[in-house]
Amino acid sequence: MTAEAAPNPTPDIAAQLKALQTDLHTLVDEVQRVIVGQDVVIRGVVTCLLAGGHGLLEGVPGLGKTLLIRTVAEAVSMSFNRIQFTPDMMPADILGTSVLLEGEDGAVGRQLKYQPGPIFANIVLADEINRATPKTQSALLEAMAEHQVTAGGQTRKLPEPFFVLATQNPLEQEGTYPLPEAQLDRFLFKIMVDFPNEEELISILDRTTGSKSQSVKPVMTGARLIELQQLIRAMPITPSMTRYVVRVLRATHPTDKNATEGIKRYVRFGGSPRGAQAVLLAARVRAALEGRQSPSVEDVKHVVPQALRHRVLLNFEGEAEGVSVDSVLEEVLAKVKPD
């Protein structure tokens, strides 16, 4: 690689990377004006936005999942729809439906007109997604994978950028339906929302029980977000890093030679290729947030739990013994070494 091959774009790229880092920090700071703590969750959601993937937030009710997503949507100044999933919700309630309308302005006859559903927005908050039946959940599959919906025999593109940020309650909660594996695989990250610590809780009470309410101002547009996504995807990855990610992913399969004892014993299926894509993209975002040009092993290790925890399926023994996927993935990361 020489200077002739690339006509000295370095100063421009350096500036772009710097701007990216600044924009991201600004976005995070803006969200944190409303959301107290939850740094990991916020960074996870931002990573989803930059990587162009969907995010699934899991936590018990009342931890601010919905607020966080709404705040992020407000901060990026994009169209936002919230869908509250309930057991009686139908796919048409999400995708939209054709309705019969009288002719307008004196026109004769009636015609069917498609009424877009709430899925038509840049950011869709699928609140308590696991409260809907699997049939309704499946309505999101095409939208999430291909950014389009098919209804009434017509396929319609969704606005870009398009994100589904879903929240769900732990499966132990009553009245929940587990998400199908195919749908889970379409989420870039599964982010666990933990209960805030004492300091954070005090700060939350101060902010939410006073007379002054916090508001968020838009700090980023959709177009800028797309630019940043493209820049992130242009970040180079070393061959050894790609090999490392592949080895980690393969090691989550019980039949792989690098599989740990925990994987062999408790795992039914390992991560899909989408998992490896998610890891590499997320690692790039993390490197960009740190102001680096290329991700490191630490970046990969950092994002692996969020990117793979919903893609690794435990077997009956693992479920019965209450094994956490994160602990199994920790074993894998401890065993698999980079070149």
Place this chain on the structure above:
Amino acid sequence: MSKRPELRPIYGLLARVQSRERLSDAINLVLAIGLPAGLVLAALAVVSTRLFMTPVELIWLALAPTPIMLMWTLVRPRSIRAAARKVDAHYRLDDRLGNAIEFAEQPDKVPADDPRTRAMAEMAIADGAKVVHGLVAKPVVPLRPPAPRMLDLLALMLVGAAVLLPQREPDPLATPDADAGPGGELISEPAKHGVDMTRAEPLRDELNKLKTSPEEQIARIANEMLDVLADLVRGLLDRAAALQQLELLDLELRDIEQTIGEEFEEDPWMMSEAMRELGEDLREQDAMREVSEALAETDAEQVEKEMEAAFDAASESEEAQKQLDEALAEFERSMAQTAKENTGTDKAVEQAERELERQKENPAEDAEEQERELQRKQEKLDELKRQSEAEKKAREKMEKLEQLARESKSSSGSQNQAGEQKRKDAQQKLSKGTGEATKSSRKMQQANDVRDAMDQAKSFVQRSGQNSDSENRRKQQQERFAKAAKGEKGKNGKPATMLVEGEVGEGEGEGEGEGEGEGEGEGEGQKPGNGSQPGNGAGPGIGEGSVDSQGEESSKDVDKTNERVDADQGKGRTRAEVIETASQEGFATESYKRVYKDYESFAQSAMDSDELPAGQRRRVKRYFQMIQPQG
């Protein structure tokens, strides 16, 4: 690999890191593996030197692990990428150095579709070159010796224990005979070369006795056998060499035995037995008590001398003459009785003749087989005839001695001078004849003793090299033998068996049997025979009769349906149980030769370890000679 100038500091740093890694590995391997391994080897070397007198130089083996460890650290391949990762991790550089050299070394792996990607890779290389300044290898790879472990302490204690082990005394037999005990005694030494000489004590005593024999050849053989055993214990000979020398001596001994057999027309075994019986019979006779003792010791010269003394003493008083006459009468009776004893050889000759005739009448299908059988049976017959002839001569000799004893009595002839002279001549001949008979008896007996000693020596040398497993197995088998002999229960409540368990193997067996339908004969032979002569005990035979026992098939119409019939339960084991046990214990899979060898080996072991009278020892030997497998 193109090393770009701006990356040279990175490569320089990584080279220094790799050097320190080698050094660190060397320290760790030598201290963590080489040291305990060396200590263990040192302990083994010390133990070996103390107990087995191995050369002291063996201790240098303790140093062997160190060069091996050092060699491994030198040749072990190391990756420059791994070194870079280590530096990045230590200085928290987020793989900046590693990514820089990787992008620089593999530019073709950077996607070219987006110029920004290349630009960012270049930035990463420049970034790596920038951050390397000021980095040093020393803190990345600290040279710290590993902390002591329990294993190291144990290895050290092992060496301490080995050093405290007392040095074994040098082998007295390793020095010339001056260090040996009286008569060149072999001092038992259990440890060295695995040879336990305590078990050879009875053998050594016997050989020392035979060494002083007036029979020069026998004395020489005994002496040389003692030398072989001594050399074995000293380590001058190994087992194989000792066995080889014993085999050579065995060949010489066979020649001696043959010479003795040819030297006497009379059967030496019969004469020997007659002299032994005579000694026993004369023990109660005052006039010939000394003669009896000399006969017991097979001292021919002394026998002759004592008999002459007895004849001289008899002329001094009537009482003495009377006692002499009584002793001569006993002499006469003893000779007559021994001469009349039936050895069974004649019956064996008759049986051999019958077998030969039957073989001629019922020839084998194969002509060669027939010829071989005829030859074998003819040889057996000839041998028995020779034996019979020798026994006949021995009887004649005994009858002659009987006659001389009769003529030697005072009451045997007239009191005139001629009669007196005749009596004295007879007495003189009797003394001489008895002496000669004793001499032949002694020769044969001592040759037999040397033969016994030879067998014992071979057995001892062979068993001295067997490992402990084999010894244990033999002991277990002996215990089982003892249990079976006492009628105790064996394993799992099953009856103990005297059968020797063997490995079940594949193979073909070929056998032949013969016998007489009449099955008559007596089985006890009283007379010992030497190794070259066949036994003379004719046993009852089981064999094929000339008549087809099944006969022709009946033409009568009968119900051929099989019916299961339960056998009555009675005392003792049924035939089925015997067969079942035999099949489980392996009896049916053992060839007679092998079983014989085992049994003979046990008998030999017993004779080696127990004090056994010479007569009984001969009897056992004789028994095994009689039942030894042919061919």
